[in-house]
Amino acid sequence: NAGVTQTPKFQVLKTGQSMTLQCAQDMNHNSMYWYRQDPGMGLRLIYYSASEGTTDKGEVPNGYNVSRLNKREFSLRLESAAPSQTSVYFCASSKGLAGPLDEQFFGPGTRLTVL
């Protein structure tokens, strides 16, 4: 099993450009998440999908959109990139028990720079 995979690994954008970060999991998990990690800020939740067909905003959703394409795939779109969106983006997934010990597993990350 590959676990959680993300593409691309690295990306450089110019301000105003758009792009989509792709995430897929092969663990038959119900829930998927997008986080960003910035120095001194820790990991912050952007959006999550508790189950196929649902999405909800996290702590920092502005400037992003998401699509839960199917049970396996959850994409994050930046419509008009800004330098403040320079960050490392992690996708994660979990069984989605909504109870004790719903453990989240992370993908390798996408390192995005917006110039």
Added chain:
Amino acid sequence: QKEVEQNSGPLSVPEGAIASLNCTYSDRGSQSFFWYRQYSGKSPELIMSIYSNGDKEDGRFTAQLNKASQYVSLLIRDSQPSDSATYLCASTGNSGYALNFGKGTSLLVTP
């Protein structure tokens, strides 16, 4: 604001010693707690999870939870240089889905 607080470190321990990492949380509704290890330039890797008061042991790792004091800790016995990493503490809130992460404690194990 639901916060998870960790000392940023670095915490330096000699090889073979016990490393003690601590975390406090503000949301009394938090049910479960997780410790992740993150090497520089890599993604977080889950190493321990706990939701009941008391201790939970897995190999060289022991997680301790005290809900009355809103305190979580991770003990690493027989620390190795390969344990040198940043350790992230996380808790779940009432929704059961979102994780609140601390900013992490940097651990350095010296040979």
